[in-house]
Amino acid sequence: MSEFGSNSSVTDSYDEYVMPIWKSLDVPVERAHGCTLEDFDGNEYLDAFSGISVTNVGHGNDAVVEAATNQLERFVHGCSYVHPNEPVASLAETIADVSPGDLQKSFFCNSGTEAVEGAIKLARKYTGSTEVVALEMGFHGRTLGSLALTGNNAYKREMAPALNDVFHAGAPYGYRCPRCEGERCTPSCADDIEHVIGTHTSGDVAAVVVEPVMGEAGIIVPPDGWLERVQEIAHDHGALLVCDEVQTGYGRTGELFASAHFDVEPDILTQAKGIANGLPLGAFTASEAVADAFDAGDHLSTFGGNPVACASALATIDQLRGGIVENVREQGRWLESELDSLEGAHDAVGQTRGLGLMWGIELVDPEKTGPRGVAPAPDADLAASVRDHLRDESGVVIGVGGYYKNVLRLQPPLSMTRDQLQRVVEALERALEAV
Ligand SMILES: Cc1ncc(COP(=O)(O)O)c(C=O)c1O
Structure with missing residues (x-):
């Protein structure tokens, strides 16, 4: 048995004893509260994915x-x-x-x-x-x-x-x-x-x-x-x-x-x-x-x-019902306009779409044509790199999904505040510039 005192002992045990069916987000969690995840080494991350859209009223509510x-x-x-x-x-x-x-x-x-x-x-x-x-x-x-x-x-x-x-x-x-x-x-x-x-x-x-x-x-x-x-x-x-x-x-x-x-x-x-x-x-x-x-x-x-x-x-x-759904509407409207600007500013952002606090940012290679000759080609590698950059450089956790694995997914806890959401958007901008 390993002592679960660090990220590496957890991931080592996963490698050895847990069925290898999914590539994780590489953020082992020791505790979580609100929109924050903390790993075994005390690093904090802002969670904009909620464990695949689950902890809607915040971790540890x-x-x-x-x-x-x-x-x-x-x-x-x-x-x-x-x-x-x-x-x-x-x-x-x-x-x-x-x-x-x-x-x-x-x-x-x-x-x-x-x-x-x-x-x-x-x-x-x-x-x-x-x-x-x-x-x-x-x-x-x-x-x-x-x-x-x-x-x-x-x-x-x-x-x-x-x-x-x-x-x-x-x-x-x-x-x-x-x-x-x-x-x-x-x-x-x-x-x-x-x-x-x-x-x-x-x-x-x-x-x-x-x-x-x-x-x-x-x-x-x-x-x-x-x-x-x-x-x-x-x-x-x-x-x-x-x-x-x-x-x-x-x-x-x-x-x-x-x-x-x-x-x-x-x-x-x-x-x-x-x-x-x-x-x-x-x-x-x-x-x-x-x-x-x-x-x-x-x-x-x-x-x-x-x-x-x-x-x-x-x-x-x-x-x-006590106010969190209302927060979703308010933050969702703000996020929509921020993501619209992102779509206009980057050729690699093919489309942004969503409702409330469920948003996808579809990344593409504008130089190539997509499947069936429709729209630019999906860029799954870029999506993975942007996600990793957000995690490693800004401490922000997002998901990647989509049929072509090229869609960044923002699905934070619904209690996320404007300041926190702003951090996510700014980190996203930096990642898109950098990658
Ligand atoms: C729309 C929808 N239906 C069903 C499922 C399956 O849910 P679970 O993973 O809890 O079995 C999912 C999971 O992502 C889903 O998004």
């Missing part, structure tokens, strides 16, 4: 810690269905209150991928159909069912086939859309879903599953009217609209749920990530009519709806 601690002292495990308990009951009621449309009944699990798996099962049970349509480049998780929906074969190599009856339609990725002119898609871009239903499916579709803002694909914000058209197409074909809000939910985009930016009422809403500010919890929520399609025994999770996680979620939602 006092109210969340208190709620979790109180519940830890009462009892830790009840299995949400075996022993009815107050945190599950209150959270389900609260979600019914804050979620869009007539979404009412929730099932609690432990993660985003489980929420998506459960949503597929429920849609199948309700409609009696099995087929599902999702989007190219979309991300819905890595267990076999959700992996089938994920529209990126980088995650599927040597793992497929997962589900056989999943079909993919084009994403509203305006910057690189082969169907639309200019840098934004139009709502009619959603007609590709209709085309896929007509040409690839039997016509009996259980669900159309989309992210209202596509996170892992590179923070892709659809044009106004697109999600409304998706809903219309889904319903015209007897399919449910499943909005996967695992990443966009819980205040990230300036609304509690990103669906609220659009004129839609999802039939099923999946949630995880920010729901409990870092404690493992996921959920899917449906209207009473849809939810009641499940019979006893159709679904269960031993740990799902852990009372400590549910108590933390209640405190998280309380904090979000």
Whole structure:
């Protein structure tokens, strides 16, 4: 056993004992508070990624810690269905209150991928159909069912086939859309879903599953009217609209749920990530009519709806509604104008896009043409170098993602202040100049 007294002993143990499935951000963490991460050598970093968009009300949020601690002292495990308990009951009621449309009944699990798996099962049970349509480049998780929906074969190599009856339609990725002119898609871009239903499916579709803002694909914000058209197409074909809000939910985009930016009422809403500010919890929520399609025994999770996680979620939602969502709107507007200037000032910044505090900065090589002859070529190496420069020279942690791995991701804790955000933007400017 090593003594965990330094960054290197932690990373050495990772090398030896932890499965090598991801390249880390190279910031081992010993403690964290608010928007600050501290490593084992006492170095502090400003966190503008929130552990992939999770610690929405800030690391170590006092109210969340208190709620979790109180519940830890009462009892830790009840299995949400075996022993009815107050945190599950209150959270389900609260979600019914804050979620869009007539979404009412929730099932609690432990993660985003489980929420998506459960949503597929429920849609199948309700409609009696099995087929599902999702989007190219979309991300819905890595267990076999959700992996089938994920529209990126980088995650599927040597793992497929997962589900056989999943079909993919084009994403509203305006910057690189082969169907639309200019840098934004139009709502009619959603007609590709209709085309896929007509040409690839039997016509009996259980669900159309989309992210209202596509996170892992590179923070892709659809044009106004697109999600409304998706809903219309889904319903015209007897399919449910499943909005996967695992990443966009819980205040990230300036609304509690990103669906609220659009004129839609999802039939099923999946949630995880920010729901409990870092404690493992996921959920899917449906209207009473849809939810009641499940019979006893159709679904269960031993740990799902852990009372400590549910108590933390209640405190998280309380904090979000108590001013943090408002902060997202205010800081988001400021960030948008700062990033717009960045786009104008650097040829390598192809496009900046986002909502609230969920922003992507797509980096390109302006000298080369991108895939399918649309837009300049993605520059993944540049994105990685900029991220590393931010970390090493400015102590700022950001993510990199996107289908082409060339999108810088700013997804800080939603409690981030203007001063902190300004530090991030200034560091970004320095990194873009330097790299
Ligand atoms: C939209 C979306 N759905 C599902 C998932 C899977 O969530 P988890 O990693 O908790 O399984 C993610 C994770 O990034 C996601 O962004």
